[in-house]
Amino acid sequence: MLELRLVQGSLLKKVIEAIKDLVTDANFDCSATGLSLQAMDSSHVALVALLLRSEGFEHYRCDRNMSMGMNLNNMSKMLKCAGNDDIITIKGDDGGDTITFMFESPNQDKISDFEMKLMDIDSEHLGIPEAEYHAVVKMPSSEFSRICKDLSSIGDTVVISVSKEGVKFTTRGDIGAANIVCRQNKTVDKPDEATIIEMNEPVSLTFALRYLNSFTKATSLSESVTISLSSDLPVVIEYKIADMGYIRFYLAPKIEDDEEEIKS
Amino acid sequence: MLELRLVQGSLLKKVIEAIKDLVTDANFDCSATGLSLQAMDSSHVALVALLLRSEGFEHYRCDRNMSMGMNLNNMSKMLKCAGNDDIITIKGDDGGDTITFMFESPNQDKISDFEMKLMDIDSEHLGIPEAEYHAVVKMPSSEFSRICKDLSSIGDTVVISVSKEGVKFTTRGDIGAANIVCRQNKTVDKPDEATIIEMNEPVSLTFALRYLNSFTKATSLSESVTISLSSDLPVVIEYKIADMGYIRFYLAPKIEDDEEEIKS
């Protein structure tokens, strides 16, 4: 039997909104340690990994490991019916073919339960090794979102280059070219507004803006975002989820010839 | 001659927005007691009845009874040109084929008059007898609107069931099923936020959500809505209009076999 009670139900609403455009169907894996998900996007280019640790729930009961296949669009329709201040409880029976979302309004006036059919989804769980990255950039998530959106009006890809002074985002398109430089800045009022660069060696990688823009749907989950770059690894874009866990997006860089990279 | 001066002109704007999607053309009946309207929707399933009593107008002159056929879409276009704080005066001549809406801005800087052509509309006035209802539910109008909208993302019809403890809204669709229970709650700060159940006998009726969602366009007119249910009568959804009158929507329940009703 499964019963997960999340006081800050809006977190679950935001998590699903953050990934439903990237992933249509996915298995939610529930174990004693928490609720997790790992899925590729439909074009098998990007990977999303979600973790909500059991400690983050007010009540967490998971008698045995369960993998529950859900259509994220349907799940989104149901969670949109929860108020932003509602407590959300996820309930399921071992081996059942449905799951129930219960929403309780703060003053307990209104109790809703939504029952959703589960699906069988084939998936293989990829092991993602911990890695050392050439550079790790922590910056305000709204700033990163704004930059990806702005550059999309000029070009299709972005070169992200990290040096000690800052991180540079470069694109080029039919109407011209654009460079945006964000400087390291630790002297801000709130820690989440800082831009912090940790760099072992300079790195410059090219990504499709389409995917980055999809990842930034998670912006409302966290004030800051962490971008981990290495020349031989997929980039990791991580949004922390309060004290509970994270959403991580992985995306392989595009290979371009050196001359092109120097030009841009 | 007709001259009706309404200081809170935004009420008239809201009234038209509330019914124009349901009813295209309708006769406004003006008599010494007030301005009223009764019309079926185009599919002849729902009925709307409007009353604005003469006492609610700052100035009310109606020399003899008039029935004025108006296209509600055109009327809406004109009333949208009135500011929300404008005073609206409706003027007409006996037997004239036009009506004039005059808008005065609060500081009298700006005076507008919009002349609209009247139409001949066949209509028969239905007598609606006062009836005893099995159950009457008064609840916040925004809550009722939210529930109808939320359930529409799951199913096409809703079963409304009233018991002493509360009112339950149930739907079922391809992606799953939903139950929303609102408990009786009289201990609130504002009377309009209360949920109050008056029940003579339990009742459970099925309605098309499409119509209910159309009725909730009247939500901005009143903080609370009253739902009167009987197993052998159309439901009445009433929104009070300040001290002036009301909009009432009537909708016949859908007939379903008993087993289906028990299941949902």
Place this chain on the structure above:
Amino acid sequence: MLELRLVQGSLLKKVIEAIKDLVTDANFDCSATGLSLQAMDSSHVALVALLLRSEGFEHYRCDRNMSMGMNLNNMSKMLKCAGNDDIITIKGDDGGDTITFMFESPNQDKISDFEMKLMDIDSEHLGIPEAEYHAVVKMPSSEFSRICKDLSSIGDTVVISVSKEGVKFTTRGDIGAANIVCRQNKTVDKPDEATIIEMNEPVSLTFALRYLNSFTKATSLSESVTISLSSDLPVVIEYKIADMGYIRFYLAPKIEDDEEEIKS
């Protein structure tokens, strides 16, 4: 060499939004006195004239006169990437085929530069003689915008008539007719909220609402608008730009037979 630094960068953003729907491509003329533009709309019915005087820039360097052809839609895409509080610097080389927009965030954390290709655009500069007008109306720009928008829901053209008491806007369409009168009003808290009529002789002219609605895209640039009317001249609709200059729109009146004008 050209280098124009504008501290209130949002002004440039608003200027481009105000004219880009009317004019697709235009030459920006840069001289020692300022940055200016003059262009006809694509149907050669309306003319827009822009002036941003050099004194309005924090830094203004223009070594020799330059005429720079720009696609306003592309320019808009780039300027939308500037924050509303950003400082914008326009940079160009003599005879170069690109121009650079540099955006600096207020705290200098983020520096962007956008390079746009210039175009060759044929244009002849029209001399616009200073003229005496029969009537000049100054009114709140938001009120003028609201009136043009409101009347568009009724008719296609507007008759603007000025008398000592006020300015009247009249339209007529299939669903009826509308008159809006704004009275002279100098006794307001803020000068920009005044409606002031200066009249040498009464005037009544007809204009296409489509163009007026396009001009009102400049509403965010100025709290008030000035409308200068003469029976034998195009109307001038002017929005002042802070202490820097103006946008002026010129539109020829529509010729209608006298009877039609009297009727409306």
